Amino acid sequence: MAEDGKSTVRAVERALDILLCFTKKKEWAMTELADSVGLHKSTVHRMLATLEERGFIVRDAASDRYKLGLRIWELSANMSGADDPAVIGLPEMERLRDMLGETVSLYLRDGNERIRIQAVQSIQAIRRVAPIGVRLPLYVGASSKVLIAFEEAAKREELLQDASWPPSFDRQQFQEQMAEWQRLGYAMSVEEREQGAAAVAAPVFSRTGKLVAALSVSGPANRLTPEIMRSQAPAVIEAARRLGVMLK
Amino acid sequence: MAEDGKSTVRAVERALDILLCFTKKKEWAMTELADSVGLHKSTVHRMLATLEERGFIVRDAASDRYKLGLRIWELSANMSGADDPAVIGLPEMERLRDMLGETVSLYLRDGNERIRIQAVQSIQAIRRVAPIGVRLPLYVGASSKVLIAFEEAAKREELLQDASWPPSFDRQQFQEQMAEWQRLGYAMSVEEREQGAAAVAAPVFSRTGKLVAALSVSGPANRLTPEIMRSQAPAVIEAARRLGVMLK
DNA sequence: CCCTAAAGTTTCATAGAGTGAAACTTGGTT
DNA sequence: AACCAAGTTTCACTCTATGAAACTTTAGGG
Incomplete structure (x- = not known):
């Protein structure tokens, strides 16, 4: 036993x-x-x-x-409580989507993975449901960077030391860039997880200052150039901030 | 064991x-x-x-x-398949809501209860999340009538014989009215389950002709008079039909 | 239509897994 | 400090979960 x-x-x-x-x-x-x-x-x-x-x-x-x-x-219906970001955040996420015209997703970290708990699609009127709930790796993508970089120092170390990362994951490089993301308050990714896709993500903090989620704007890389994403970053950060104060 | x-x-x-x-x-x-x-x-x-x-x-x-x-x-995200009425039906339900201006709900029967698996609220822009997923009794409300009356004969009998109904449930009366609901293709309820509430419901059939759900329009009884509901019934039936062909 | 194969179901003896009483730890309250 | 409630760990015993094998049903092919 x-x-x-x-x-x-x-x-x-x-x-x-x-x-x-x-x-x-x-x-x-x-x-x-x-x-x-x-x-x-x-x-x-x-x-x-x-x-x-x-x-x-x-x-x-x-x-x-x-x-x-x-x-x-x-x-699942009963788990959506007053503190469920997936529910509370929806209006704010829709606002951001309407503003930028791209898909907006909300990620939670669960162990050494992340889960897309909410998403509003760019084009379609009705949001795609399939990808909500999917688990994605925590070592690629803008949201992953945010979910690690803005975590408490101790937790951050623990995550980085995790042995289960694939060999392709460059701890050294990741750690070096981390300071930059922390300084800027957001992170970007270009064709990391998916061919032809790019994203900007910002951390969502609870009122107590704890990281709770990552808010990301994603779309085709040819439309979301690094330059465009840099210009969008403030809007993402602001939406993430608003989202944070709504929680608990 | x-x-x-x-x-x-x-x-x-x-x-x-x-x-x-x-x-x-x-x-x-x-x-x-x-x-x-x-x-x-x-x-x-x-x-x-x-x-x-x-x-x-x-x-x-x-x-x-x-x-x-x-x-x-x-x-729960993975259970929403291509055949999940809750997902597929949403646009159609929103159409109906916009047309009639009342709350539209979709119910599934589970044993001798029913579950509200989807709902679009009348007033609020964002749908209330709390009541989705609730279990309700199968012996009161317009949806219950539909979920029993349009079930296969054998199943229908089984449900009516169920010993767990409360004494207040009048089998005799229910059975007499059933023919009428079947003839009309819809059922109504006025203040049965909830004080001051009324509803019209129509059956949703799969392409194979099997009952899969009940679509209901509900609101305050003073606004949804029997007369009004009768006039709305065709729209509900039509929406339920459309919903049915979308499934599987 | 029968034969065979695969999938699902039931039975049963056995071991070892799950159980709850009791002891122990932690944290908060008077 | 002493107390109490809530949570955690230990441990011996018993009953429960287990998988092999037998059996039944379903599906497909000749």
Whole structure:
């Protein structure tokens, strides 16, 4: 039972791992799941029965495969509290989008990854939903820079020392540039994570001065040149500041 | 291990029950949770450690209490598939809202309850987030009528026979009125669930003709008189039809 | 239409995982 | 300081979760 630090419940861990599979793919057959998590068929079967009984997953009537159930919806609806940046920030993000005409995203750091918790698209009237909730690496992109550079010193060190970064990540260079981002109050990226994409991001601080999120404006690199982004930076910083004071 | 039908995993059930507590309240102390689910402190402690390790819950740094973690977000984002009415239906719902000037909601049946999975408010520009995801009883309200009356015959019977309805629910009367709703293609309610509120609802069918949701228009009863609602019904039915063809 | 393969379901003996009582620690209040 | 409540850790025991194997259902091919 003893593991790294706290003692946990194996059966529950396994069940949660099964649930987490649904972030990779929306529909799973039982055997697929068993292979994916490396458990025996009959174990997965029992787990799925349990998860289904509580409404966390459902069986698609047609395909006989498993999907996430409505209880997940219910939970996520209830997690949006008065302090949820995704909800509170929406109007401010829309304002910024209308002002700059580009996609505006809000990122939270979770461990050594970041999650896009809210986004308003540039062109489409209705926001694309797919990319909300995605996990992205914390070592590329303007938002990542912000989420590290403006973190508390201790946390910042811890993140930089993280062994799980890929070899391509240049700690040295990153650390050197960090001072500049801190001075300017924003960071940029050009075709780091995605071909042909560029972004400017600014930190969102809570009233207590703690970093809570990164607000980014992103778009095609040929439109968002470094020069253009520099000119947009003040608007992003201002929006991020307003966003910050709205929180908690 | 043997229970009603399928065999389940007790530890997992307990963990899920703990998670489900967060639909009632957003923040919990450990002892509160232990009392609520009727488990020993140390058991809950272990469960929470497990849930936390996987990111399903987090400890609020300030209050030292537990809240739902970002993994829930991630899951809910991934559950919105190409067939999620909540996402696809939004534009159509907004159209209807703009046309009638009242709140438009979309309900799904889950067991013998219904869930409001999407809503666009009448007045506010930004949609109220709180009530999305709430579970409501299936025996009152226009949407409930629709979610039962337009279900397949077998399912309909099963639902009507459900023993968990309160004594106040008049099966006889319900069944008599059902034919009328089916004939008209919509149902109304006046001050059934909530004082001073009224609603018209129409069924949303998938392309295969299966009932998938109920679309409702609701507002204050003094504005939404039966007469007015009757005149709005065709628009609701049409919007529900359009919504249906968009699905899957 | 039958045969075979794959996927899903149930059964069951066993080990080891989960459990809760109790002891211990931490932090805040009178 | 002493107290109390909340949270955390330990540990022996038992019952629960487990996976192998048998069995059932479904799907596809000859």
